[in-house]
Amino acid sequence: xxxxxxxxxxxxxxxxxxxxxxxxxxxxxxxxxxxxxxxxxxxxxxxxxxxxxxxxxxxxxxxxxxxxxxxxxxxxxxxxxxxxxxxxxxxxxxxxxxxxx
Numbered sequence: 785x786x787x788x789x790x791x792x793x794x795x796x797x798x799x800x801x802x803x804x805x806x807x808x809x810x811x812x813x814x815x816x817x818x819x820x821x822x823x824x825x826x827x828x829x830x831x832x833x834x835x836x837x838x839x840x841x842x843x844x845x846x847x848x849x850x851x852x853x854x855x856x857x858x859x860x861x862x863x864x865x866x867x868x869x870x871x872x873x874x875x876x877x878x879x880x881x882x883x884x885x
Contacts, residue, residue, distance in 0.1 A: 792854045796847065803843040810835055 814832035818825045 789854075792850060795850050799843060799846050799850070803839055806839050807836055810839070 810832055814828050817828045821828075
């Protein structure tokens with residue numbers, strides 16, 4: 785399950801990088817278009833805002849999907865099974881509650 789957690793982290797990282805790259809390209813194209821045709825600035829600006837909102841919406845949807853998939857990964861495999869680091873093994877035990885009479 786360690787690979788599942790690694791895959792979730794990698795997926796989130798790629799998602800954020802892709803969204804940032806897409807919005808950056810969109811903004812660069814919008815600024816270039818406004819510089820070439822200043823009279824169309826209002827139309828270009830409006831289209832850029834709508835497209836940026838669509839990119840953000842897709843990004844938030846994908847993040848929700850990643851977090852839902854992350855919750856499907858069994859929590860026992862994250863902590864209770866232990867993590868091997870080199871030759872040592874780190875094991876986390878749940879604290880035992882004191883019994884009251």
